[in-house]
Amino acid sequence: MLTSVTSVVRNSPRFSTDDAVRLAQEYYGLRASAEALPSERDQNFLMRHDAGRQFVLKIANSEEALEILDLQNKVLTFLASQETGLEWPVVTPTRSGNLVVPVGGDDGPAYFMRMLTWVEGVCFARVPHTPQLLASLGEALARTDLALGGFEHPAAHRPMHWDLRQAAMARAHLELLPESRRHLVEPIFAAWDAIDWSKLPFSIIHGDANDYNILVDEAGARVTTILDFGDMTHTATVCDLAIALAYVMLDKQDPIAPAAQVVAAYHRVRPLTVAELDAVYTLAATRLAMSVCYCAFQSRQAPENEYLNISNRPAWEVLEALSAMPSGWADDVFRRACDHDRSGELLAQRKQHLGPSLSISYREPLHIVRGWRQHLYDASGRAYLDCVNNVAHVGHCHPAVVEATCRQAALLNTNTRYLHEELAEYIARLSATLPDRLSVVYLVCSGSEANELALRLARAHTGRDGVIVVETAYHGNTNALIDISPYKFDGPGGRGRRPHVRVVPMPNVYRGMHREADSGPRYAQYVAQAADGVAAFFCESALSCAGQVMLPAGYLLEAYRAVRAAGGVCVADEVQTGFGRAGSHFWSFAEQGVVPDIVTMGKPIGNGHPMGAVVTTPEIAASFANGMEYFNTFGGNPVSCAVGMAVLDVIEREGLQENARDVGEYLVAGLWELASRHEWIGDVRGQGLFVGFELVRDRVTLEPAADEASEIVNRAKDLGILLSTDGPLHNVIKIKPPIVFSRRDADFLVGRLDTVLAGLR
Numbered sequence: 001m002l003t004s005v006t007s008v009v010r011n012s013p014r015f016s017t018d019d020a021v022r023l024a025q026e027y028y029g030l031r032a033s034a035e036a037l038p039s040e041r042d043q044n045f046l047m048r049h050d051a052g053r054q055f056v057l058k059i060a061n062s063e064e065a066l067e068i069l070d071l072q073n074k075v076l077t078f079l080a081s082q083e084t085g086l087e088w089p090v091v092t093p094t095r096s097g098n099l100v101v102p103v104g105g106d107d108g109p110a111y112f113m114r115m116l117t118w119v120e121g122v123c124f125a126r127v128p129h130t131p132q133l134l135a136s137l138g139e140a141l142a143r144t145d146l147a148l149g150g151f152e153h154p155a156a157h158r159p160m161h162w163d164l165r166q167a168a169m170a171r172a173h174l175e176l177l178p179e180s181r182r183h184l185v186e187p188i189f190a191a192w193d194a195i196d197w198s199k200l201p202f203s204i205i206h207g208d209a210n211d212y213n214i215l216v217d218e219a220g221a222r223v224t225t226i227l228d229f230g231d232m233t234h235t236a237t238v239c240d241l242a243i244a245l246a247y248v249m250l251d252k253q254d255p256i257a258p259a260a261q262v263v264a265a266y267h268r269v270r271p272l273t274v275a276e277l278d279a280v281y282t283l284a285a286t287r288l289a290m291s292v293c294y295c296a297f298q299s300r301q302a303p304e305n306e307y308l309n310i311s312n313r314p315a316w317e318v319l320e321a322l323s324a325m326p327s328g329w330a331d332d333v334f335r336r337a338c339d340h341d342r343s344g345e346l347l348a349q350r351k352q353h354l355g356p357s358l359s360i361s362y363r364e365p366l367h368i369v370r371g372w373r374q375h376l377y378d379a380s381g382r383a384y385l386d387c388v389n390n391v392a393h394v395g396h397c398h399p400a401v402v403e404a405t406c407r408q409a410a411l412l413n414t415n416t417r418y419l420h421e422e423l424a425e426y427i428a429r430l431s432a433t434l435p436d437r438l439s440v441v442y443l444v445c446s447g448s449e450a451n452e453l454a455l456r457l458a459r460a461h462t463g464r465d466g467v468i469v470v471e472t473a474y475h476g477n478t479n480a481l482i483d484i485s486p487y488k489f490d491g492p493g494g495r496g497r498r499p500h501v502r503v504v505p506m507p508n509v510y511r512g513m514h515r516e517a518d519s520g521p522r523y524a525q526y527v528a529q530a531a532d533g534v535a536a537f538f539c540e541s542a543l544s545c546a547g548q549v550m551l552p553a554g555y556l557l558e559a560y561r562a563v564r565a566a567g568g569v570c571v572a573d574e575v576q577t578g579f580g581r582a583g584s585h586f587w588s589f590a591e592q593g594v595v596p597d598i599v600t601m602g603k604p605i606g607n608g609h610p611m612g613a614v615v616t617t618p619e620i621a622a623s624f625a626n627g628m629e630y631f632n633t634f635g636g637n638p639v640s641c642a643v644g645m646a647v648l649d650v651i652e653r654e655g656l657q658e659n660a661r662d663v664g665e666y667l668v669a670g671l672w673e674l675a676s677r678h679e680w681i682g683d684v685r686g687q688g689l690f691v692g693f694e695l696v697r698d699r700v701t702l703e704p705a706a707d708e709a710s711e712i713v714n715r716a717k718d719l720g721i722l723l724s725t726d727g728p729l730h731n732v733i734k735i736k737p738p739i740v741f742s743r744r745d746a747d748f749l750v751g752r753l754d755t756v757l758a759g760l761r
């Protein structure tokens with residue numbers, strides 16, 4: 001078929017507007033002005049009659065067969081007789097009662113002419129694709145398909161190169177695609193191969209519901225008609241929907257969610273069978289794959305036609321976006337879209353059965369059903385750039401981590417009282433990431449367990465109780481840790497500071513008591529003053545709950561010196577900051593040029609698998625081995641060790657520490673650039689992909705802009721970005737994404753923040 005593409009263009013009719021005026025008068029008795037409408041293949045004229053009536057005079061390509069025009073006329077008459085709720089063009093007979101007449105032809109080819117009434121409306125391409133409009137499109141297509149189920153015409157049983165069933169015709173041109181892009185379409189054709197067409201209902205379909213063939217009402221809320229039946233064919237009915245979806249996905253930053261809205265609305269009117277639901281996404285993607293293949297073919301036929309490449313860019317963009325999604329995701333979303341929305345039910349169940357002290361994020365809670373790399377996906381198919389999940393460190397659902405979990409879970413999962421290769425290898429590997437003196441590892445199941453154990457180690461080693469912590473610190477959820485977490489004991493419901501706890505000022509050079517960049521040692525003085533008789537100084541290597549505060553140079557060096565001089569132990573809480581996030585170093589304490597006595601780990605260590613670890617010196621470990629056994633049922637089990645090992649492997653293999661450094665620097669620069677245009681941003685700070693920016697109402701008084709920070713977080717969510725606030729004044733927006741975060745993600749984030757900030761009053 002396609003070999004005729006160029007000849008089809010060559011054989012397109014070339015009538016003038018004067019000809020059209022004459023033909024309308026001669027054949028239809030219509031006095032009207034003529035305006036040529038764009039068409040590559042045929043000629044269409046908008047005919048305006050003085051009395052306001054309007055028609056389209058259609059002169060078909062000379063290659064068009066009469067029976068195809070008859071098919072198009074018949075279908076319009078048929079649809080007009082059905083309850084579709086849509087307005088269809090009426091086929092207007094000539095004065096002698098013909099619906100198709102041959103014109104021209106004396107010394108050239110003859111063309112077939114028809115006239116239809118003009119349907120008013122706005123092009124779907126020209127209006128915003130609101131959820132309401134997308135639903136209306138789904139319903140309109142479904143009603144059309146339902147009606148066409150009762151329509152028959154022999155001419156529709158023809159091979160059509162755009163018919164999705166004929167995708168092999170397009171695939172034949174695969175080798176014309178740039179080699180670097182073939183991987184985007186090959187899996188789609190492979191999935192197409194697997195479709196069992198015998199399971200799909202067949203009927204005649206419109207087959208070309210593209211943005212320019214769909215008209216909507218003035219308000220842009222409702223689809224009023226679907227035009228141009230030139231691609232009509234008898235094929236699997238679901239192809240009609242799939243083709244519309246291919247177009248709906250174009251030029252969408254997040255293509256699946258809008259497509260799912262169309263699917264859901266379609267399904268309400270014409271319920272999709274299981275087989276149709278299984279196939280519809282593959283078919284929609286196939287349409288795009290066919291489109292780029294045919295385009296490559298046409299470009300080769302007409303290399304001078306730059307338009308072909310430009311018009312194809314949106315299809316490539318969607319294909320790229322689709323290939324970045326987790327496999328099977330779109331099918332999953334489409335299936336969910338046809339179920340009822342469960343979020344209300346889930347919220348009610350949660351309220352009834354879950355401890356009420358756990359909050360839920362966002363004004364309108366998210367129902368997240370899938371994670372992949374740095375994105376989370378909600379039940380409606382929307383993708384969110386996850387800028388806060390520092391647990392899914394190497395990316396949500398990293399295949400290597402998932403594989404390690406499954407492999408080891410299928411082999412053995414038991415406690416650590418037996419010899420296991422997994423355990424031996426993992427503890428050796430983990431301690432190798434640390435300075436030599438930190439060589440003894442305890443494996444636990446959470447950051448809290450790690451800090452709880454660190455506290456016991458420090459107390460056993462020093463024979464003391466007291467602990468120094470930094471203002472607004474959080475170290476975990478156990479009794480003992482709440483007592484050393486000012487974030488909790490000084491917050492709502494807290495019972496205040498216990499006598500054994502000493503709180504030192506937050507070394508915050510932006511709004512703390514000393515604001516010079518070199519005030520690290522001055523802040524360390526407060527630690528020195530509190531050090532007498534304490535067991536331990538607990539400090540994060542960059543302060544998270546305190547609002548993404550970077551420690552000023554010299555702080556830990558001086559503080560550790562003072563604590564050790566007083567006989568205490570220095571604990572680095574690396575639960576949030578470890579495992580390469582800091583970029584320049586694998587452990588954030590290294591930024592401060594110190595070696596702690598105890599390091600505690602959690603969150604990223606298992607990429608979501610519940611794990612934690614404490615690493616300390618042989619001396620401290622010896623003090624703890626006082627006869628009482630430390631047994632942890634789950635800590636260090638072979639599955640956890642396999643997972644931990646996989647995480648370390650991925651960080652190394654994918655160069656993620658280096659990525660955190662590169663993208664972190666890039667992001668911070670982007671945020672400073674934003675700050676140069678938005679007064680709201682008072683400070684930007686970060687190390688690698690541990691980043692924050694602080695919102696103020698006044699850059700001199702530093703009046704915190706907490707409401708605005710929360711507003712930004714909620715609005716960013718609506719734009720597809722997940723962020724959260726923190727800090728004692730709730731005015732810091734923290735950014736600590738999976739460290740596979742890319743420069744492109746940083747651009748997206750900064751761009752969206754720009755929009756949100758510009759919208760703040």
Ligand code: PMP
Pocket residue numbers: 446447448449451474475476477540544573575576602603
């Ligand atoms: N330390 C720090 C610095 C933390 O941020 C957290 C958790 N937010 C913990 C310890 C406790 O970790 P978990 O929730 O895994 O018990």
